[in-house]
Amino acid sequence: MKEKSFATLPVFLVDDEASVLHATAAILHSAGVAHVHMVDDSRELLSALEQQPASAILLDLFMPNVTGTKLLPDIVHLYPEIPVIVMTAAQDVETAVRSMKEGAFDYLVKPVEESRLVASVRHALEVHSLRRQMGVLKHYLLSDCLQNNDAFAGIITHSRKMRALFQYLEAVAVSAEPVLIGGETGAGKEMFAHALHKLSGLTGQFVQVNVAGLDDTLFSDTLFGHKKGAFTGADQSRAGLIAQAGGGTIFLDEIGDLSMASQVKLLRLLQEHMYFPLGSDVARPSDARVVCATNCNLAQRMRQNQFRSDLFFRLSVHQIEVPPLRQHKEDILLLLQHFLDEAAASINKPAPEPSNELITLLSNYHFPGNVRELRAMVFNAMALHRGGPVLAMDSFRQTIQKQQKSGADNSPTEPSDGLPVIIPGRFPTLEEVEEAMVREALKRAKGNQGVAATLLGLSRPALNRRLARRAMQPES
Template sequence: MSAATSFPILLVDDEEEILFTTAVMLRSCGFTRVLTESDSRRVMETLAREEVALILLDLYMPHLPGYELLKEITARHPQIPVIVVTAANEVEMAVACMQAGAFDYFVKPVEEARLVASARRALEMRDLRCEVDSLRDHLLTDRLKHEEIFAPIITRSPRMRAIFHYLESVAPSPQPLLVCGETGVGKELAARAVHALSGRSGEFVAVTIAGLDDHLFSDTLFGHRRGAFTGADRDREGLLARAEGGTLFLDEIGELGAAAQVKLLRVLQEREYYPLGADTPRPSTARIVAATNRRLKPLTEQGTFRRDLYYRLCAHEVQIPPLRDRKEDLPLLVEHFLGEAAAALGKRKPTPPDELSGYLATYDFPGNIRELQAMVFDAVARHDRRMLAIDSFLETMGANRASHHFGTPSLLDRLPADGPPDDRIPTLKEAEETLIARALTQAAGNQGIAATYLGISRQALNKRLSRRTDS
């Protein structure tokens, strides 16, 4: 998990009262794990036996001064950010501490908001360093630490494997993740993999944003208190509370209304929210993963999606490629869906014909993996013999012919919409030869597929090809 939640913050100060009040303040702001140490001599022992996310260090303490301890910490544990909090308002000491590696420097008494903001920045910086180290390890070794997590995503695509490496690297981060891709590519599967990899103890909670107005969005995510509005006869926890310590998956985030965008932005910035009818905020420890099948950047330029919310959401961003760009996955997906459909329908798993892969490889799949799954289920539901028939596949692909048409032959481009032609009209023979050539090219030489494109039988196409050869 992130440094903010998996490892504790260590407070070092010789005054017990300051340790107590600071620890209470940090816990109330969402930092649930806080350790305290009043004897500076024991700090290095603590760091040797336990991983610490952040240290808040007093300077003037008996036995071992804070400045000397700071230098020792940064030398032996450079990955741990240290925030100095001291009663001494000395410019030279502040400069010396920053040069020694301190992340920040505060003079007591410290304003709570400033200290909390600095602590969060320090933890974010630590998380980013960890992500860079993890990415470097993945890029150099091409090894996934948790192959089994990605098992539900059926693929052998090199592009998808690169995405898995990225998701494994950013999964522990508390920062939002934006998953982009066309409808049906498997964005929720990617989000679930990230949650499983994060090690978060809370639930994975999914909600589709489309169709939620501002009030319904607020009630769904934040919940309400009794009496907040007409009909609110009892308290209701929202999905953010249900996803406490886990992951909240917001699908179709591009459909979010303007007022709801402001409320979500506050959750991301302040990590707190107000249930409807409540006067006090509630901290949020849920990690936000959002998905969209729309390009959000143009929406920010049009003013329909807040620019600041967009940049908050895409702290980490991944683009899932469409199925037409990963055709090598088709045989695996067909085999998987055949087994799935046979089990669901109580039938014996059919054997796909060899030519099926060739037909599917020439189709663009506008509905992506979800469309392929529907095609396979339909075919299995119809089939009544050992070999799977391809008729239903051809019907579906023919109905969506516009999504994968093979273009207009160059000779026919010379025909104007009206008026006399600028050049001669191609002969029927020339037009036929051009159409056949383009169909065969689009079908990668498969005559059966080319015949389907041309709307004729394979035998009719063979006759025309024979005539061309004989002439």
């Protein structure tokens, strides 16, 4: 049976007074704690925990039948991962010290201030989440296995680097904390967000919004909604996407482009699990899990005072970096065949075979647009394919040459045209540089002159003339 996600595990309230149970539950519900389980007979607690795991327990010490003093050490022994918050009317220091020694996570004296109660429960939930994640990570490190391969079915790969990310996602899926997904455009960040939602076990929707280009008002209206009459044209109230994602996941793409004013509102949502619709002064709770993605360097944006550091650290409790395609080139052939089958099916044609020459060419290409660019290449080639068992290469060559001429084939981490070239020792002549480049291109192309010409940005006849002039042969 699949383990329930952290976000669905309830907080147990154990007290023999019904008024205390209902008042405490109301406070937690208003603070965004959606799942609360009330136990008014202490004798039923341990059997209830066997049937339903808990994320935290609020325990009264003085109850009839079985006291909290007796239950506390049993809970700590049987369920060490569950934080137990003692909440009792006893104010003496001796009772508090004894409770903490026996494993209580916190000690609250009735009547408890709402802010103190909420802060203690939230802290307990965070600790419980971290404890579970450590257990899951330890399991994956020891077993090197995946529990739910189906969640990653849409990500075509046999790369060990990608598999390690899958294992990390399975581990953090049990957490309610935000996840920050980084990576270049086209690398597959959205697919990782979808996989995380499937793994989480959340029953709500996966709701996606690209926040790039949204000013603060549009951001607030899109996410938080508005009351009737909040602004001109607001003829009726509208729930925002946060409400739509209740019990599920809200995926905020291009988070690095969010305005500073909107960053403050997002930070409040993450810290308090509350938000204000436009035109309303009544806060509403949110239990949507927040997942964000960016292709920006947020650390650099922080240094430039374009991104709040407190928001960054709140967002990056769990953080993954999706590698660009050039860092898992072993997947190129697998992706090429997958996209060929997909493209052929979309136009009701049989899928041709890729030639060895095409595979060599793509294996030497940098793919600035990553997996998305490869897919576009394949679909374009299939649309132009006029039949035959082997896929034509012309469209691939043209796309790659166009990218090379435009200078788009540059990694963000590699030197740009404006940086100096460091050449130690004697400065080579242009003829020597040309010869070295041609030899390297032929080596990478495994002797295929057509592929080497494409890598060099030359036509096949132009390369042939250079080879004939120097009588150069491919290196073995």
